Amino acid sequence: MDDHARQSTVRPARQRGIIIDMEKTNLKALSEEDMREYVSELGLPGYRAKQILKWIYEKGASNISEITELSKPLRESLAEKAYISSLKVADRRQSADGTVKFLFELEDGNCVESVLIPDEKRLTLCISSQVGCAMACGFCLTGKGGLKRNLKAYEIADQVIAAMRGAAPDRITNIVLMGMGEPLNNLEEVAEALWRITRLIKVTARRVTVSTCGVADKMLELPKVAPQVNLAVSLNATTDEVRDRVMPVNRKYPLKVLLEACRNYPLQKRRRITFEYVMLDHVNDTTEDAQRLVKIARQVPSKINLIPFNEFEGCEYKSPSEERVLEFQAVLQDAGVTALIRKSKGSEILAACGQLSARAGAYSSS
Numbered sequence: 001m002d003d004h005a006r007q008s009t010v011r012p013a014r015q016r017g018i019i020i021d022m023e024k025t026n027l028k029a030l031s032e033e034d035m036r037e038y039v040s041e042l043g044l045p046g047y048r049a050k051q052i053l054k055w056i057y058e059k060g061a062s063n064i065s066e067i068t069e070l071s072k073p074l075r076e077s078l079a080e081k082a083y084i085s086s087l088k089v090a091d092r093r094q095s096a097d098g099t100v101k102f103l104f105e106l107e108d109g110n111c112v113e114s115v116l117i118p119d120e121k122r123l124t125l126c127i128s129s130q131v132g133c134a135m136a137c138g139f140c141l142t143g144k145g146g147l148k149r150n151l152k153a154y155e156i157a158d159q160v161i162a163a164m165r166g167a168a169p170d171r172i173t174n175i176v177l178m179g180m181g182e183p184l185n186n187l188e189e190v191a192e193a194l195w196r197i198t199r200l201i202k203v204t205a206r207r208v209t210v211s212t213c214g215v216a217d218k219m220l221e222l223p224k225v226a227p228q229v230n231l232a233v234s235l236n237a238t239t240d241e242v243r244d245r246v247m248p249v250n251r252k253y254p255l256k257v258l259l260e261a262c263r264n265y266p267l268q269k270r271r272r273i274t275f276e277y278v279m280l281d282h283v284n285d286t287t288e289d290a291q292r293l294v295k296i297a298r299q300v301p302s303k304i305n306l307i308p309f310n311e312f313e314g315c316e317y318k319s320p321s322e323e324r325v326l327e328f329q330a331v332l333q334d335a336g337v338t339a340l341i342r343k344s345k346g347s348e349i350l351a352a353c354g355q356l357s358a359r360a361g362a363y364s365s366s
């Protein structure tokens with residue numbers, strides 16, 4: 001993402017509704033531009049802004065006293081006027097397959113979840129972009145609770161810092177915005193968060209993926225503010241009839257509109273859109289579905305992740321048999337479509353795809 005793109009989308013902290021404590025300023029809430037302005041207001045040279053940001057984002061400083069590149073008297077006088085917020089780890093659960101689910105408490109008492117998923121060579125962190133979600137996908141526990149509020153950029157990026165601290169000595173290799181919330185419904189803060197994650201925390205942009213349920217008009221805004229990151233589209237049906245039922249967003253952006261946006265999406269060289277396909281027993285898992293999915297995949301440079309549904313209490317959908325999933329995959333593969341089965345991890349701690357809820361109840365059973 002270049003500086004120009006960033007500067008054109010990010011408004012100053014006060015305009016973006018970031019609460020700056022009446023007495024103390026939260027340094028983590030400040031963008032690079034805000035920080036430059038802030039250090040200048042304090043009469044400090046401009047390079048201090050870069051130093052402070054480096055210590056907060058790259059070195060994970062959670063207290064001004066840890067920024068030892070600043071002299072002790074400077075740290076002390078800064079600490080009188082400012083502080084660095086940190087997500088509070090309200091809970092941390094680890095499943096037998098190594099998946100770790102964090103429940104993070106925000107400064108206002110709301111909670112969000114992030115999930116750390118180890119794979120053979122990768123350590124993927126799935127982060128949230130909103131508290132709850134308004135999109136009400138039928139197979140998703142987050143969607144059942146509705147939207148509480150958007151996350152601020154620093155609250156999104158802070159999930160990475162907090163998980164890195166918790167994951168040490170492992171290094172997180174991939175980030176996916178696939179946790180609670182629809183990232184494109186909070187695009188301004190998500191764009192700023194992506195900038196901080198890639199430029200300040202220094203996660204390679206090619207290893208960052210933004211997942212949408214199909215907000216077609218905003219999809220085309222994403223590459224303007226975050227041109228290097230990957231796009232995943234949660235597809236989950238091959239007809240409007242089924243998709244309307246499973247994902248209410250389809251009533252506003254039906255498959256035709258969504259696929260047109262996918263075709264127009266400006267992909268970088270050798271990149272593909274990932275279609276996520278949560279497989280629901282006797283809903284979207286027929287051979288005809290697989291054949292229609294082949295046609296869809298041929299319209300767009302893409303690969304398909306087949307995710308057998310993770311059942312949870314109170315949900316009407318069931319997981320298909322393993323045999324059905326393999327048959328479905330075979331139809332795709334025989335047609336030359338890249339289709340991987342992604343078995344969700346961490347289901348016994350409700351950390352699998354579609355199982356995040358950030359409710360205390362979600363923690364009481366494990």
Ligand code: SF4
Nearest residue numbers: 133136137140143181
């Ligand atoms: S699947 Fe994603 S977009 Fe749909 S309700 Fe759940 S969190 Fe929201």
